[in-house]
Amino acid sequence: MKQWLTLYKKELLEMVRNYKWIWVPLTFILIAVKEPMTLYYMPQIIDSLGGLPEGAVIELPVPSAGEALAASLSQYNTLGVLIIVLITMGVIAGERKSGVAGIILVKPVSYARFVTAKWAGVMLLIWFSYFCGYFLSWYYVGILFEFISFTDFIQSFFVYGIWLTFVLTITIFFNSFLQSPGAVGFITMGITILLSLVSSSLSHLLDWSPALLSVYTNTLIMGNGFPEELMPTILISLFMIILSLFASIAIFRKRELA
Amino acid sequence: MPVVSINGLKKRFQDQEVIKGLDFQLTEGKCVALLGANGAGKTTTLKMLSGLMKPDSGTIVFEGAEKGDFRSLIGYLPQYPVFYDWMTGREFLEYTGKLAGLSNKEAKGRAQELLELVGIADAKNRRIGKYSGGMKQRLGIAQAIIHRPKLVMLDEPVSALDPFGRREVLELMEKLKKETTILFSTHILNDAEEVCDEILFLHNGKLVEAGTMSQLKDKHQQAKIDLVFKENTSRYSEELSVLYPVTSIKINGEKASLFVEDVEGAKKLFLTEITSRNLPLIKFEISRTSLEDVFMKVVQK
Numbered sequence: 440m441k442q443w444l445t446l447y448k449k450e451l452l453e454m455v456r457n458y459k460w461i462w463v464p465l466t467f468i469l470i471a472v473k474e475p476m477t478l479y480y481m482p483q484i485i486d487s488l489g490g491l492p493e494g495a496v497i498e499l500p501v502p503s504a505g506e507a508l509a510a511s512l513s514q515y516n517t518l519g520v521l522i523i524v525l526i527t528m529g530v531i532a533g534e535r536k537s538g539v540a541g542i543i544l545v546k547p548v549s550y551a552r553f554v555t556a557k558w559a560g561v562m563l564l565i566w567f568s569y570f571c572g573y574f575l576s577w578y579y580v581g582i583l584f585e586f587i588s589f590t591d592f593i594q595s596f597f598v599y600g601i602w603l604t605f606v607l608t609i610t611i612f613f614n615s616f617l618q619s620p621g622a623v624g625f626i627t628m629g630i631t632i633l634l635s636l637v638s639s640s641l642s643h644l645l646d647w648s649p650a651l652l653s654v655y656t657n658t659l660i661m662g663n664g665f666p667e668e669l670m671p672t673i674l675i676s677l678f679m680i681i682l683s684l685f686a687s688i689a690i691f692r693k694r695e696l697a
Numbered sequence: 698m699p700v701v702s703i704n705g706l707k708k709r710f711q712d713q714e715v716i717k718g719l720d721f722q723l724t725e726g727k728c729v730a731l732l733g734a735n736g737a738g739k740t741t742t743l744k745m746l747s748g749l750m751k752p753d754s755g756t757i758v759f760e761g762a763e764k765g766d767f768r769s770l771i772g773y774l775p776q777y778p779v780f781y782d783w784m785t786g787r788e789f790l791e792y793t794g795k796l797a798g799l800s801n802k803e804a805k806g807r808a809q810e811l812l813e814l815v816g817i818a819d820a821k822n823r824r825i826g827k828y829s830g831g832m833k834q835r836l837g838i839a840q841a842i843i844h845r846p847k848l849v850m851l852d853e854p855v856s857a858l859d860p861f862g863r864r865e866v867l868e869l870m871e872k873l874k875k876e877t878t879i880l881f882s883t884h885i886l887n888d889a890e891e892v893c894d895e896i897l898f899l900h901n902g903k904l905v906e907a908g909t910m911s912q913l914k915d916k917h918q919q920a921k922i923d924l925v926f927k928e929n930t931s932r933y934s935e936e937l938s939v940l941y942p943v944t945s946i947k948i949n950g951e952k953a954s955l956f957v958e959d960v961e962g963a964k965k966l967f968l969t970e971i972t973s974r975n976l977p978l979i980k981f982e983i984s985r986t987s988l989e990d991v992f993m994k995v996v997q998k
Contacts, residue, residue: 445795449781456783538779542840545747546796547769695750 443552450530450560463526463564467572470518472579474510478502479583504584505661508592511576512599512660515569516635516653520606523565524627527610529620530557531691536618550692558611558684565607569600587660595659598669601676602652606631608680608687615687616694649676698725699760700770700848700878701746706755708741715741717902719755723848728874730889731882732992733899739882740776742899743852746880747773760847769797772841776852778833782826786817786836789825790843797844804843811839815869831862838869842877849873851881855888867892886989898992917994918985919944920960922967924953927977941966952980 454460477484481499485491502510531554534540544553577592609630613623631650638648645651646668655669699722706719716738723729733739744750746757748768759767780789787808794804812818815835820828828836834854841849854870855863870892873879883889889896896913898906906913926933934953938946941963947954957963960983971978 442796442798445792449792453781453783538775538777539781541749541775542773542778542780542793542837543796545749545768545771545773546793546844547766547798548796 446556464568467568471511471572471576475507528624531614612683615691730893738902772846778837787821923982925980
């Protein structure tokens, strides 16, 4: 445990030193808050851009509070996932590529602690940033539209967080055997996009796919309650997260490090 | 007592066999040089000994290793050490110390001690990214010995350094020798000769020669007489070599080396001949072949 803490503290310190604790939360906030703002101010934006020609009538339906918040999450589904992959793709692969892993792992460091400390480090950063962004988005939706109940907010926060955790863990998984951060990023993005596409087009077959967590979160936010597929999906996602983590450790232990 | 025994070590990369079966032991308290030309397999051997690479076959047995994990017994400095550039030297040493199982307090104390030993105490609070090559090398040595390992392995510790840096690192190794067993690789014979007790000669993935410095010298060194004349060095030397059974003669520019079995007899004869004919002698030197020659001889075999 002592060694794990040493490794974990190093991860957090590194993120302080390269300012990840500043720019990642800021980006997550920007991504999330932008949506309710643009939706709310859309008429004014169109006006300021020259307005509509005389006589043209376009009915802009006023979005509901739920739709505004869901819009934030759909941004996370693209930009948020991209940032997570970008941050995580080098955590192990990068250290191996640079050669510093050759110094660290010659010390009696447990491979399991090494991998999990890195995972936990990124987890804290992402969940913190995601909370900041999502909370502010919820707050602005409340101010501009109407407040969504706090329970719904918290529930959707955790459910969608599982999807983000899944993406993060998959990225760590590919880190355990690919040496190039670029390859890790590319493959993880590919898999994430593919999984989302396949799951949404074949949703009747794959209604327990982790990629559908975002869809179920929307249902939650809209105030439509807990979809019945949600619980199994959560369980399957958690299971896959744990499985990938164990697999990462097992593969990492077997790999030659230099 | 052997610190580590290596038996039948082999390693293959794709279709090329890089290490073709190594057997050797390292004795406690000795400083051993792993000598060889570029591509001889030195780095691969060290990487296998450090556990970073897995041998295809063969065993590496460390005295006192628990469950095959010998990492707490060894310290390793890679050929091109890389650190976390955003850490300071002190932080990095404390970090590696704690990873190796020292308590916070021990790690702090030991880091300070080593920073002073390797001579970078002034820069301890500077980011490693700002360190020079020599400072990084010394930091690398410090991290390798922070947990007082039984065996310290240094991969080309001085090859990339300027003459001053090299001097300092060699002196540092001289100090380390008193505390632990050292195995270091180099392609520079002088460095090996200077700090080492024993030599392992690696060529094309095989151990071609091994032993203590004096054993090697006795085995391979030949007495020779170097001659330099003002002119016609080669002609005079050849004329002289007829007088006495010379095993071989090597002419190297203005210098001729005559290899002989019995130096004393040859010396007497040559000098008499030179004085009686009044040859324009500039230099007459009796010496023995250097390790450099041994190196060349072994490699060309």
